[in-house]
Amino acid sequence: MSDANHERAQRLISASRVEGISPRDQAWLDAHVEACGRCAALARSTERALGSLRSLSVPIDASLVNRTRLKVYLRAQELHEEQHRTWALWISCALSWILGVASAPFVWRAFAWLGEQAGLPSLVWQIGFVMWWALPAGVAAAVVAWHKSRAVDEEASSATLPRSNS
Ligand SMILES: [Zn+2]
Incomplete structure (x- = not known):
């Protein structure tokens, strides 16, 4: 028998105990x-393990279950929003780069013209151009770093503060 069949059988054995499988899969699994023998042994040991888990009755406070559910839900929401924010940041970075590259020749000419008008050595207005280019990226990097460190601080303080109202 091929390995793929055993793998399928093992997957179905787990799935049938957790989320349930279709009657067609069940028929195939029974036949397999x-x-x-190998898969039959696995099915038996899985059943035994689950049986001993079920026989362990753990008293669980219903309010604890609800609180945990709420926390998991809120955390999922938070992660979702974070992902959105990260995307927005990437898009704005990409846009600023595209705009920066597109406008660079005009800005270069503007700096050259200003340098000429002011009688500056070309090195000075060229440094000015580089600064104009690097400054927004530097500011953006600083803002991102600040947000990150603030998020870490918040996480740390929320972990240490006892929260009686939750
Ligand atoms: Zn098998």
Whole structure:
């Protein structure tokens, strides 16, 4: 018998105990387990393990379950929003780069003209041009770094503060 069949059988054994499988898969699995000692042993040991788990009755506070659910939900929401913010940041970075590259020749000419009008050595207005280019990126990097460190601080303080109202 091919390895793929055993793998499928093992996947179905787990799935049938967790989320359930279709009648067609169940029929296939039954037929396979009947013919295959290895997978039959796996099915039996899975059943035994689950059986001993079920027989362990753990008293769980219903409000604890609800609070945990709420926390998981809120955290999922938070992660979702964070992802959105990260995307927005990437898009604005890409746009600023595109705009920067597109406008560079005009800005270069403007700096050259200004340098000429002011009688500056070309090195001075060229440094000015580089600064104009690097400054927004530097500011953006600083803002991102600041946000990151603030997020870490918030995480740290929320982890240490006892929260009686949650
Ligand atoms: Zn098998």
